Amino acid sequence: MIKNILLAATMLLSILGLSFSLSAHHSAAAQFDVTQEFVLTGVLTELQEVNPHSIWHVDVKGEDGKVTSWKLEGVSPNGLRRMGLSIKNDLKIGGTYSFTCAPSRDGSKYVFLAIVIGAAGRVTPASPQTTSYQPPAKRVSPAAGFARQKSSLPTPRAAEGHPDLTGIWTGGFPSPAGPYTVRRMGTFEPDQATMQRGAAWNKPIYKPEYWEKVRSLDFSKVDVDPVFRCLPVGVPRQTAPAKIVQTPKELVFYNAGSTRFVPVDGRERDPQDADYNTWSGIPLGHWEGDTLVVESVGFTDQSWIQWQGYFHSDEMKVTERLRRDGDLLFYTFTIDDPVVLAEPWTSDTYVRRLNPNPKARLDEAPPCIEQDLNSIVDKYYRG
């Protein structure tokens, strides 16, 4: 059965939304030539779960009528489910789909799955705008611009009056630029790496004596990154919670591999909290109007603030702010680390959307097993 592009889009959006809930690892460029793309159209004969991946078995009929079997490596089934994609209901074994893939470096028919595209249906572009527009007085970063959006839905409130942050919060937003088309040929990892770097307008100001260290960590091989070595992502690097459960006295924040219990019962900070060396910190929350403020201390210095080599000391204090507007969650964090930073640093605002599926769930993250370092072709490929 041919699925429509809307479904494929959902998958793509969900794939995007999924990405931040996974442990960060290095690139697939070791095994696949991710600078190349080609499209396979064929029948999905099997979808295998081989954590942390899924293996899509596809039979492709050639022009001579001969059927060739391919295997496509894709995101894990847990990942698909977190996206709201039901393998049972939304994919049909025996259905025909088009797959954009990156070829294997060894020429085999085991390739890297980039995009699944259905065939029927087109999405109508949004209406053109006709009124004049003038640029703002100062440049606006993409993150700041993106965070200016508003929801058209009301914000539900908990019994005690605060906004209810409960829900599964995911990425994936509709494009304002019209129908998606196949990505530019010849790029994948390079796009990803350059785009991540090109989006990082907002940089923490380290003390000058640490500038070269940050660059060194950024320019080093992938395995300097603690996350690559299967260490926890930590706070605040994991950014907004993937799921929040709110009660009057406590909120539970869940990200893959991390569950935090944030008390909002007015308790005092235990002075000994700062002596801990944790990856997620010891949180304490309170409301400032409609904004939840979570202050955390007691961090290990092994984690990074972000992937670019933004290290920190164990005296780091993290203040997170969460605000809900309808079905949007806005999240920022501020790092106060007088040991390494010249001044406190406030991140970009991360925006998440509420997963509207009332039956959506987050499943256990697959175990992290570092096994690919020796297979990576260019270990300096970062981003």
Next chain:
Amino acid sequence: MRQVLLASVVALLVGAGAEAQQPAALVCPPGGYAPPMYGVFGQNGGGGQVSYEIASPCIPKEVRDAAEAIGMGRNKPLGVKNVITIMFSAEGTLAGQGSADKLSKADFHINYVVPAMRMFLNGTRADGKPLAEIRVFADTWAWNEAKEGTGATPAMAALAERAPLIKLTPFGALWSIIEAEGHAKVGTLAGKMTLTGTSPYDGMEVTLALDNKQRPESVTVKANGHVYGATFADYRDNWEPAYLVIFPSEIHWTKDNRPLADLKVTAFKSNPYVVFPVPEAVRQKSN
């Protein structure tokens, strides 16, 4: 464990309660500028999705092609502002007092969105004395540093001559034309395609001539009553891991048709960590 992140493009309209962004400007509005549109892509490293600016529909196709040619253009929907900082090292000469100073090692750190530049100049002056200076500007401030990021002394008089220099790089020149959006002009000069535009953020008129691969070959910048020029040759793509951002190995700068710098590039990095906090001493003395 390898990345499982797949696509890095924004997908289709799916219909939801949130007005995630304003309706798209798929045609260029009458004023020649379009409200920004943002796409998102997934991010490795735990941070979640990241937004980028989708290229304005007002930007001419020729400008987009040039952006893609040197690595500023990325993804679909296309974004063209994907190089925001660079650092490069070079040796050569730099105009000084009288004759040119010799640069044994010069480092240039540039941030195109602040905008800012830090030049580490090491070598020998024309009179034979050692040259070891760090010259900085950021936004509307200029100063010198004794060491990177420290020991600042104000140099506001130098702001006017330092600020245009970032336009004398392929990315800096193209930033101006990209930001000009629908006001950019496409032309031809001596058989070469030219792009001319003025960024609304600095008022410097930039004219780029492209080579046969749509890469900037020469630049003219009108700023502060002067005409700056630059030529770029021998683009290379092997300065760093395969990010497909290319940079010339030969750069020549002029000011009012007189030599300003002759640079042989020895290293280049795209989008590195370079920051330009304005020292308090500079702010206070400049007030």
